[in-house]
Amino acid sequence: xxxxxxxxxxxxxxxxxxxxxxxxxxxxxxxxxxxxxxxxxxxxxxxxxxxxxxxxxxxxxxxxxxxxxxxxxxxxxxxxxxxxxxxxxxxxxxxxxxxxxxxxxxxxxxxxxxxxxxxxxxxxxxxxxxxxxxxxxxxx
Amino acid sequence: xxxxxxxxxxxxxxxxxxxxxxxxxxxxxxxxxxxxxxxxxxxxxxxxxxxxxxxxxxxxxxxxxxxxxxxxxxxxxxxxxxxxxxxxxxxxxxxxxxxxxxxxxxxxxxxxxxxxxxxxxxxxxxxxxxxxxxxxxxxx
Amino acid sequence: xxxxxxxxxxxxxxxxxxxxxxxxxxxxxxxxxxxxxxxxxxxxxxxxxxxxxxxxxxxxxxxxxxxxxxxxxxxxxxxxxxxxxxxxxxxxxxxxxxxxxxxxxxxxxxxxxxxxxxxxxxxxxxxxxxxxxxxxxxxx
Amino acid sequence: xxxxxxxxxxxxxxxxxxxxxxxxxxxxxxxxxxxxxxxxxxxxxxxxxxxxxxxxxxxxxxxxxxxxxxxxxxxxxxxxxxxxxxxxxxxxxxxxxxxxxxxxxxxxxxxxxxxxxxxxxxxxxxxxxxxxxxxxxxxx
Numbered sequence: 340x341x342x343x344x345x346x347x348x349x350x351x352x353x354x355x356x357x358x359x360x361x362x363x364x365x366x367x368x369x370x371x372x373x374x375x376x377x378x379x380x381x382x383x384x385x386x387x388x389x390x391x392x393x394x395x396x397x398x399x400x401x402x403x404x405x406x407x408x409x410x411x412x413x414x415x416x417x418x419x420x421x422x423x424x425x426x427x428x429x430x431x432x433x434x435x436x437x438x439x440x441x442x443x444x445x446x447x448x449x450x451x452x453x454x455x456x457x458x459x460x461x462x463x464x465x466x467x468x469x470x471x472x473x474x475x476x477x478x479x
Numbered sequence: 480x481x482x483x484x485x486x487x488x489x490x491x492x493x494x495x496x497x498x499x500x501x502x503x504x505x506x507x508x509x510x511x512x513x514x515x516x517x518x519x520x521x522x523x524x525x526x527x528x529x530x531x532x533x534x535x536x537x538x539x540x541x542x543x544x545x546x547x548x549x550x551x552x553x554x555x556x557x558x559x560x561x562x563x564x565x566x567x568x569x570x571x572x573x574x575x576x577x578x579x580x581x582x583x584x585x586x587x588x589x590x591x592x593x594x595x596x597x598x599x600x601x602x603x604x605x606x607x608x609x610x611x612x613x614x615x616x617x618x619x
Numbered sequence: 620x621x622x623x624x625x626x627x628x629x630x631x632x633x634x635x636x637x638x639x640x641x642x643x644x645x646x647x648x649x650x651x652x653x654x655x656x657x658x659x660x661x662x663x664x665x666x667x668x669x670x671x672x673x674x675x676x677x678x679x680x681x682x683x684x685x686x687x688x689x690x691x692x693x694x695x696x697x698x699x700x701x702x703x704x705x706x707x708x709x710x711x712x713x714x715x716x717x718x719x720x721x722x723x724x725x726x727x728x729x730x731x732x733x734x735x736x737x738x739x740x741x742x743x744x745x746x747x748x749x750x751x752x753x754x755x756x757x758x759x
Numbered sequence: 760x761x762x763x764x765x766x767x768x769x770x771x772x773x774x775x776x777x778x779x780x781x782x783x784x785x786x787x788x789x790x791x792x793x794x795x796x797x798x799x800x801x802x803x804x805x806x807x808x809x810x811x812x813x814x815x816x817x818x819x820x821x822x823x824x825x826x827x828x829x830x831x832x833x834x835x836x837x838x839x840x841x842x843x844x845x846x847x848x849x850x851x852x853x854x855x856x857x858x859x860x861x862x863x864x865x866x867x868x869x870x871x872x873x874x875x876x877x878x879x880x881x882x883x884x885x886x887x888x889x890x891x892x893x894x895x896x897x898x899x
Contacts, residue, residue, distance in 0.1 A: 350787060350790060351635055351641070351804075352644075352786075352787045354636040355631055355632060355634050355635065355636070356528075356635070356638045358636045359535065359636075362535070362539065362632075363507045363632050364503065364632075366502055366503035366506065366772075367772045370503070370771050370772060371768075371770060374830070384830070385829055385830040388829075393497050395497060395499065395502070395543065396502040396543050397542070398540075398542055398543065399502065399539070399540070399541040399543070400538075400540050401539040401540075402537070402538055409636055409805055409808075410804070488651075490651060491650050491654070491664075491775055491776070492781040492782075494775050494776040495771055495772060495775065495776070496774040496776060496777075496778045496779075496829055498776045499776075501772040506632075507632045510630060510632060511630060514631070514690070523690070524631075525690040549665055549668075549776055550654070550664070550665040637813050637815060639815065642786055642816040642819065643784065643786035643787045643790070646783035647783045675777060675826065677822070677823050678821070678822055679782065679819070679820070679823070680819070680820050680821075681818070681819040681820075682817070682818055683816055683818065683819070686815065
């Protein structure tokens, strides 16, 4: 398991007239969480795209527990629960407010796709290499 | 079961550099679908809010089957599969392109909440009245 | 002068906690206005891009006169005041509510750019041909 | 004159299929710049709203010099050129990339409005007090 944490502050334009962070923006925050999580591993999503691999989303699940509000400085905790398998990777995301109250849980599945052919492909070797140490079982 | 259909055209600002409709915007389209679906029933979400009931989302699931692209005129088919129960309502959403190819499936659960107290409440009587005819079993 | 009109309904996710359409979304509506205005002329922006010409924005001015609100069905009136000149085109946009009250005025300048080289270019011939009839002075 | 600087990283969902930051999102970045600029002065926009004063935008001008791209870590330099006057405040915003290249210039005018009556009002006394030191002429 690999986990990384980043912060996102709720922007005015992301609130709605209910006074809450609009439900559609959580997906954007999960994205920030993913990108920063792999950046901390030494992987730049941007470079992976430039090298010809894109990572479109195939499945999203969000559970809205408590509303986030304007100007909240949210903690976005992103977990990769397992190594990519069959060209698919999962990210789990917990969003908490500054007091540590859990507001939202997200799960996102993405597939590695060849940018030129738009066909499913395998992750780059370095992607797996960077992740592997977090998934090795300790020697008995 | 109640179903209604509306159209949404993909805006330039909703695409991403992959050349697809960004995955975060589907939730916005489901919202358009919901609002138009109940408008066709004679219910204005806006008025319901003015009367003191808001409808925050508690659960969202999206399955991304094929990408939507810039300027696509999408068909958003919204279904209410059952009458609201325990203050909760579900909407199911199928998004197709102009050729009728299924691109995306969404499920959204929302709760009726009192705007003043921010506590769970029951749907307005007229909301149920407008929906009821679609859920009555035919006489034997 | 060429003018065309389209409608845009304010989405919930486009409001902010002030209860107004967020100021950043007007630029999106101008875009819808531009695209529909040239579509009515028989020009598809999407095709122009596929043929290798993109149209990035170089200047934007917005005047916010009265707020637009959730669920408002806005009238977006888009005017091309002059034929493109030196690879630059201007669009003027007036946004009114259903009662015809003027809410917002926008002016956007864009340049024709070669998608491959990202250098300034001239508009496609058909673009000018479609527009020209609206700018010809009546014979004396 | 008062100037403050903050950083914003371009999110994937903010790019468009041109591969640039969508022109509509600059207004969002100006907003982040404004809020952080006054936070550094010790003013929380959020609190000002809670106390009953909102700050809607009345005028926006953007000049797009060079495109911002995905994952760019932009520097947002926000300047308040003068003390609020007649209930109106101006913010000027320069957005640079990490190398210090100027990408975009924005000017935004906002008015202090009473949240309850939605009428123009004067800025809170503390707002002026916090700003004043930056606008006092040095003694001769």
